[in-house]
Amino acid sequence: MQKFLLQGLLRSALTEQAPTPDATSMAELGYTLERTARQKLGRSLSIREVDAGSCNGCELEIHALNNAYYDVERFGLRFVASPRHADVLLVTGPVTKNMREALERTYAATPDPKWVIAVGDCAFDGGVFCESYACIGAVAKVVPVDLHIRGCPPDPTTLLKGLIAFVETMS
């Protein structure tokens, strides 16, 4: 274990430069957040991830945001375990009917001010599952969505670009 720790001290950081915020995301957001919200939250946001029926591909890439290359926490973004602690819900999947109530209740349990970011093509319009009897489709049909990050699944850089755009509009 000592070797790894020593190496960690001697080696330069693996974390890569931040990508520039995504222009389309900035355009979609297109608003500046209320002054009070900005004062309260600053640049620090707590994110609660909700899988509303994804194939788990999006989850794998969201997970990757926490590795040393992307290190999402340096932007003040932190994944939390409860919607009660969250400012942002990161929702994936074509919202299965069996998950609809759980998503609605998670949204209701998140204190104001709150935002929803829909991640992945399924969360945008249902993706390949859009015609199913078991899916509602777009996340926006269930809870209000502030930003979409497209991709099947979006890679961590795309996710970062969207998230940074989100933080930028706040500051």
Place this chain on the structure above:
Amino acid sequence: MNFASKQTATQSSPPSCLPWPREIVDKASWLALAESLAKGERELLSLWGETSCVHMAVLEPREPRLRIVTFECPEDSFPSVGRLHPPALRLERAIHDLYGLKPEGTPDHRAWLDHGRWGVRQPCGARHEINTVCDPYTFLTTEGEPLHLIPVGPVHAGIIEPGHFRFSANGETVVRLEERLGFVHKGVDRLMGGASIERAAQIAARVSGDSTVAYSLAFAQAVEAAFDVAVPPRATYLRALMAELERLANHFGDIGAICNDAAFALMHAQRGLVRERILREAASCFGHRLMMDRIAPGGTVVNLRQDNAAALYALVDWIELMTPRLIALFGDTTSLQDRTVGTGVISEALVKQYACGGYIGRASGRAFDARKAIGYAPYPQFAFEIGASKEGDVDARVWVRFDEIKASLKIVRQILDEAPGGPVIGAWALPEDWTREGAALVEGFRGDVFVWLRIRADGVVQRCHLRDPSWFQWPLLEAAIKDNIVADFPLCNKSFNCSYSGHDL
């Protein structure tokens, strides 16, 4: 649309499933097969429905390893296999939910995937609209000393998939865990029916994102079997390369996550690096980090360039350098061993009864690996050893994964050394004569993925059954956590890492 129409009766030639023929059996033979499963003479591979018939695939002890039988049920009921052989119970509940076929004599009449929220019953059978918001669900009861219930989910604390767990605990000790799944049911069976082969392949690739290569490969192999398509040798090597990269990425990611659940973040960080480098290399070689939609019936849709092969050699060199260090980090950290050794033990009898595949089965003494047992191309060309243990605890499952990492690295090297040149996709056409059936069994990182499909002569998928290995692993998680403390559940759960999406379909 009734996609599972009885076209079998009207076509010009009876469909014979390839490479394993499908036989129609009577009630007595069906029951005899169920009894032999219960006695452990053969193993249940899958059980699935269709309009007015049920199919069962079993693993035979001798060649040919697979047998597929069909029981026709015009009365919409069939003799329950689960009554004699419990591993079939959840599959039968799913068949009833989706197709409306009743398992006669089943001890468990509860719905499984149907939570009463679809607005329709039996969506793949004689569908009828309903107006319920949600069905009540009866959990099994626990009796005895003062117990408390801990309901968890469907929304969990981590970045993971949704499912509901109900723990009955006596103090810290779990007396019973009952799972309730189906939250991510996306109606895959019905979406597949009536889809073109191309669209069906896209859906198959999105059944479980972490196993997208395994599913695409299984789907492609089943189509190729059905239409007798020859796959160019180079394509079989590239497919195996993708499958092994997927296996490596998942094993590294999961071992890190298991350690993280024991609060050993150092391992999580180190393993995250390896996983990330594998995914980046996958993206540069094949154009997608998870290698989604890279395999098509007939071959692969991308080729591997020479410079990418060189980069893969360098990656394998680096992982081979890192692996012993990471193994030492795991093995020498006694505080970690304290959490993993003796935790979440599964008996050999149970994994054999459930024909539990992947590292869960192999860590408890069931040495099944479709790469060896079925021996699809190009694996018979390679010399590799699969991981094995009989301990059956969290620790054993981690060690088996370390062994599989070593084996996969060896295979990747052999692929890079020996991959022949030539095209990566063969031209093939639909035969336009009659409906065909095909099946395939492919080893994903989690275990064996089974696919059976029937495709009409015009290239429309009539029925496609995709069976995730998790079907026979989820029930064992309930057994693994029994008599362990609640705090060890994340460790047990992560050491299994069953798929919710692949199971709920």
